[in-house]
Amino acid sequence: MAEPKRNDDSMDATPNVTEVETADAATVAESVAAIEAPAQRGEPILQVRNLVKHFPLTQGILFKKQVGAVKAVDGVSFDLYQGETLGIVGESGCGKSTVAKLLMTLEQATAGEVFFKGQDITRLSGRALKAVRRNIQMVFQDPYTSLNPRMTVGDIIGEPFDIHPEVAPKGDRRRKVQELLDVVGLNPEYINRYPHQFSGGQRQRIGIARGLALNPEIIICDEPVSALDVSVQAQVINLMEKLQDEFNLSYIFIAHDLSIVRHISDRVGVMYLGKIAEIGTDTQIYDHPTHPYTQALLSAVPVPDPDAREGRDRIILSGDVPSPANPPSGCRFRTRCWKAQDKCATEVPLLAIPERFKGTDGHTAHESACHFAEERDVVHAA
Amino acid sequence: MLLEVRDLQVEFHTRDGVARAVNGVSYAVDAGETLAVLGESGSGKSVTAQAVMGILDMPPGRITGGQVLFQGRDLLRLKEEQRRRIRGAEMAMIFQDALSSLNPVLTVGAQLGEMFIVHRGMSRKQARAKAVELMDRVRIPAARERVDDYPHQFSGGMRQRIMIAMALALEPSLIIADEPTTALDVTVQAQVMDLLAELRRELNMGLILITHDLGVVADVADRIAVMYAGRIVETAPVYEIYRAPAHPYTRGLLRSIPRLDQKGRELYAIKGLPPNLLRIPPGCAFNPRCPMAQDVCRTEVPPLFEVAEAPGAAEGRRSACYFWEETLHG
Ligand SMILES: Nc1ncnc2c1ncn2[C@@H]1O[C@H](COP(=O)(O)OP(=O)(O)OP(=O)(O)O)[C@@H](O)[C@H]1O
Numbered sequence: 001m002a003e004p005k006r007n008d009d010s011m012d013a014t015p016n017v018t019e020v021e022t023a024d025a026a027t028v029a030e031s032v033a034a035i036e037a038p039a040q041r042g043e044p045i046l047q048v049r050n051l052v053k054h055f056p057l058t059q060g061i062l063f064k065k066q067v068g069a070v071k072a073v074d075g076v077s078f079d080l081y082q083g084e085t086l087g088i089v090g091e092s093g094c095g096k097s098t099v100a101k102l103l104m105t106l107e108q109a110t111a112g113e114v115f116f117k118g119q120d121i122t123r124l125s126g127r128a129l130k131a132v133r134r135n136i137q138m139v140f141q142d143p144y145t146s147l148n149p150r151m152t153v154g155d156i157i158g159e160p161f162d163i164h165p166e167v168a169p170k171g172d173r174r175r176k177v178q179e180l181l182d183v184v185g186l187n188p189e190y191i192n193r194y195p196h197q198f199s200g201g202q203r204q205r206i207g208i209a210r211g212l213a214l215n216p217e218i219i220i221c222d223e224p225v226s227a228l229d230v231s232v233q234a235q236v237i238n239l240m241e242k243l244q245d246e247f248n249l250s251y252i253f254i255a256h257d258l259s260i261v262r263h264i265s266d267r268v269g270v271m272y273l274g275k276i277a278e279i280g281t282d283t284q285i286y287d288h289p290t291h292p293y294t295q296a297l298l299s300a301v302p303v304p305d306p307d308a309r310e311g312r313d314r315i316i317l318s319g320d321v322p323s324p325a326n327p328p329s330g331c332r333f334r335t336r337c338w339k340a341q342d343k344c345a346t347e348v349p350l351l352a353i354p355e356r357f358k359g360t361d362g363h364t365a366h367e368s369a370c371h372f373a374e375e376r377d378v379v380h381a382a
Numbered sequence: 383m384l385l386e387v388r389d390l391q392v393e394f395h396t397r398d399g400v401a402r403a404v405n406g407v408s409y410a411v412d413a414g415e416t417l418a419v420l421g422e423s424g425s426g427k428s429v430t431a432q433a434v435m436g437i438l439d440m441p442p443g444r445i446t447g448g449q450v451l452f453q454g455r456d457l458l459r460l461k462e463e464q465r466r467r468i469r470g471a472e473m474a475m476i477f478q479d480a481l482s483s484l485n486p487v488l489t490v491g492a493q494l495g496e497m498f499i500v501h502r503g504m505s506r507k508q509a510r511a512k513a514v515e516l517m518d519r520v521r522i523p524a525a526r527e528r529v530d531d532y533p534h535q536f537s538g539g540m541r542q543r544i545m546i547a548m549a550l551a552l553e554p555s556l557i558i559a560d561e562p563t564t565a566l567d568v569t570v571q572a573q574v575m576d577l578l579a580e581l582r583r584e585l586n587m588g589l590i591l592i593t594h595d596l597g598v599v600a601d602v603a604d605r606i607a608v609m610y611a612g613r614i615v616e617t618a619p620v621y622e623i624y625r626a627p628a629h630p631y632t633r634g635l636l637r638s639i640p641r642l643d644q645k646g647r648e649l650y651a652i653k654g655l656p657p658n659l660l661r662i663p664p665g666c667a668f669n670p671r672c673p674m675a676q677d678v679c680r681t682e683v684p685p686l687f688e689v690a691e692a693p694g695a696a697e698g699r700r701s702a703c704y705f706w707e708e709t710l711h712g
């Protein structure tokens with residue numbers, strides 16, 4: 001499952017990679033050394049710059065011809081700091097999982113760079129790429145289908161060791177897997193059981209144990225608790241926070257549930273149609289949002305209090321999300337934005353601290369891709 | 383009462399033994415009312431709904447007791463032929479995963495129209511016009527142009543609205559929605575829930591909403607039934623239960639909700655694991671995880687007690703806990 005679909009050979013076709021391939025052994029050794037050097041707290045461990053992924057749209061059965069492209073990710077930039085959690089939220093289909101796959105090098109970027117400790121992972125191959133892959137692991141959404149039903153829990157958790165035997169030599173694996181089971185709060189005696197013998201929450205713990213197997217520095221969680229009920233969800237989230245402290249992990253946490261994202265994240269990025277609309281600390285985004293899409297998203301979250309039913313200031317968006325194969329010109333949100341002006345159709349708003357908030361202290365001064373950014377508290381307005 | 387489930391019991395025969403998935407569930411919904419069913423994963427919410435709809439897998443499932451009274455008739459005593467006529471026409475179900483519930487090789491129009499051809503004896507042309515009307519009703523833009531599209535050509539939110547259109551086609555008096563918005567993001571979820579609420583009012587339908595989302599429940603439900611290990615452990619009007627739960631499991635659930643308006647510290651989590659249905663603990667099934675458990679909880683199954691917050695207060699609240707009073711006021 002976590003085994004990359006793309007092998008190193010296919011990468012050789014790209015010009016960038018050839019460069020690295022022909023690089024002398026000393027350069028490769030330098031890359032590997034940089035990747036394996038301990039990360040510094042408070043430093044960016046991952047720097048994503050203008051990341052783009054277009055999926056070709058083809059027509060014809062025998063002679064496929066490209067008729068367009070799904071612009072799944074279209075110029076995404078952010079930093080992930082050592083030891084922090086960056087939440088990513090946004091509408092279904094806005095490109096969250098595609099970003100995750102690009103960071104995992106499971107998909108090849110159309111353009112842009114991803115620096116892991118200063119090394120551009122979109123251009124690495126061979127030994128250096130393998131070292132990066134060990135350090136960035138993933139936990140998937142669905143605990144019911146992401147685990148192979150015919151493998152025992154021990155085989156599932158130990159599978160990453162087949163690709164990276166240096167982490168756990170053959171004779172040591174069983175002990176290592178039992179240790180991992182213990183770390184995630186499962187009985188080490190369960191090592192020979194099959195996935196169907198576990199509940200949803202327990203299966204999600206198995207997925208996390210597998211993600212931890214190679215001692216990665218970054219774990220990307222794509223909707224890790226969406227299928228769980230709130231009490232089981234709370235157990236899994238508490239476990240993830242404990243492991244983060246214990247192993248100094250950095251998380252990218254993707255989810256639809258904005259409350260759980262606020263709970264676990266230090267910073268949050270809001271995506272819309274392949275771009276980041278707004279990014280900032282949890283306080284900046286939840287208490288001082290300035291982008292209309294973030295405001296609409298937050299106002300749509302149902303509040304677990306029946307007394308709040310009336311008098312809530314809900315922003316109902318009209319229309320459906322436009323197709324990512326043919327996004328609107330200018331601001332991509334303009335077809336659903338109640339504030340759109342002519343300028344929004346002609347000029348792409350850049351993700352930056354809006355001019356008028358620059359130099360102000362306070363929480364409104366954060367990056368927001370809107371020509372007419374203004375603060376509106378929709379979460380506390382009742 | 384539109385629907386009344388009384389003491390329903392369902393078992394599954396598995397390789398490892400008999401799993402008692404539903405152990406005496408009773409709940410009721412009136413016309414125009416929304417009942418939310420909450421509870422732990424595996425507590426029997428969907429199985430109960432499937433038994434009501436008559437779509438339970440039998441075998442391995444077996445209904446071993448109880449009644450499902452729909453407009454006064456016990457559905458469990460009807461022949462399959464009679465039940466089929468009720469399904470779709472008088473009660474309908476909406477599932478979580480619209481893509482796998484719609485037929486991928488038939489156009490959306492054909493699937494919607496089919497209902498009118500089978501149940502109402504309409505011609506193809508009439509049925510197609512009806513399909514367009516329904517798509518309009520659930521606000522699919524350009525319904526006339528899109529009626530011949532296939533399910534995969536619609537977005538997730540639109541497919542879910544098409545499922546709702548299908549459930550509403552024959553204007554049933556009861557709809558069961560099993561996690562209808564779990565796969566959707568909040569803005570689409572808001573659209574779908576608003577649509578369901580509006581149609582429920584307009585057609586005076588009863589709605590059973592199964593969900594994990596305590597925000598959605600607070601927003602739309604009139605009454606709540608909370609399930610644990612195949613039983614109802616608490617049932618109450620929505621305002622009362624959020625204000626003061628009368629069962630420790632419900633209290634634990636409500637305390638586990640993360641907050642949108644502030645960051646909060648470590649999340650509260652109910653300790654322990656859900657029970658194995660092959661070996662439900664004696665006494666109260668929640669006792670190994672309950673912070674209030676006493677000796678009596680480990681031996682005697684608690685009945686559903688009437689809960690009165692104050693003498694003579696609103697009736698219709700019940701809790702299956704010996705210590706409901708302490709829970710309510712604690
Ligand atoms: N392999 C692929 N080929 C073509 N299009 C793709 C492919 N993978 C994803 N897409 C498209 O790219 C867009 C972004 O998809 P992605 O899965 O990243 O969304 P997401 O934000 O994770 O959505 P969700 O919240 O529903 O999981 C979608 O329009 C999707 O249909």
Ligand SMILES: Nc1ncnc2c1ncn2[C@@H]1O[C@H](COP(=O)(O)OP(=O)(O)OP(=O)(O)O)[C@@H](O)[C@H]1O
Pocket residue numbers: 394395396401403421422423424425426427428429430439442443659
């Ligand atoms: N076909 C089946 N065979 C055997 N056991 C089954 C079958 N269908 C359901 N069960 C069992 O019955 C129990 C109740 O399942 P049900 O689907 O009603 O749970 P639920 O409350 O809807 O949970 P969730 O919130 O996860 O959907 C579960 O333990 C499940 O494993």
Ligand code: SF4
Pocket residue numbers: 291292293331332333334335337338339340341344349369370371372373
């Ligand atoms: S740039 Fe214009 S269309 Fe885009 S969010 Fe801002 S106001 Fe709306």
Ligand code: SF4
Pocket residue numbers: 629630631666667668669670672673674675676679684702703704705706
């Ligand atoms: S009956 Fe006892 S064990 Fe069960 S919920 Fe009440 S106090 Fe807890």
Ligand SMILES: [Mg+2]
Pocket residue numbers: 096097098222
């Ligand atoms: Mg996704």
Ligand SMILES: [Mg+2]
Pocket residue numbers: 427428429560
């Ligand atoms: Mg269910």
